[in-house]
Amino acid sequence: MAMRRVLLGGAFALASVLGAIPAHAQPVPTPPGQITVEVETVNGSGCPQGTASVAAAEDNTAFTVTYSDYLAQAGGGSNPIDSRKNCQLGLKVHVPQGFTYAIARADYRGFAYLQRGASALQRASYYFQGSSQTTRSTHGFAGPLVDNWQASDETDYASLVWAPCGEERTLNVNTELRVSAGTSNPQAVSFMTMDSTDGSVSTKYHLEWKECPAG
Incomplete structure (x- = not known):
């Protein structure tokens, strides 16, 4: 599967989309009515x-997922378990009858404070319950870095x-942050967050739609 990655200055671009479309399917406008998204399950140290x-x-x-306590850190006496944080969400997306959807783009943002010699990575994966098709992405950061990051x-x-079509399958969204002190000063803390200046991050998942076959 071909992916396009873009890196703009201090902003980090990440790519992620899910799978294959039948040859007969055509893009359609957004369906009538209103979709709803429910969090069925939530697990992980990054999303208590x-x-x-x-x-x-x-x-x-x-739809948008908002986190308020997603931070990984290393160095400066940090607990070793704090160097890796993850979040596993099981989402139930209710869509209007006769339509189905796919994730077309995922947008992330956060803040990185990495000492010289430290490093960090962000991972993500997406898949529907019962599907063998999973999209995985890994993105690395190297210190020194003190900047907001944004990924699309x-x-x-x-x-x-x-x-x-015609089924409600759980959409599983998994993310992970890791920070390594590396060769940085062991007394200095390095960290990476999925958050913003207002204390939360909006991770936005953009949707494409198509009509299901009749019958």
């Missing part, structure tokens, strides 16, 4: 209970993976 929420856009073009990733329409 009550620190992750989800909301669907009113125009049915996207997309793939061609022909490579999207669609939710099965």
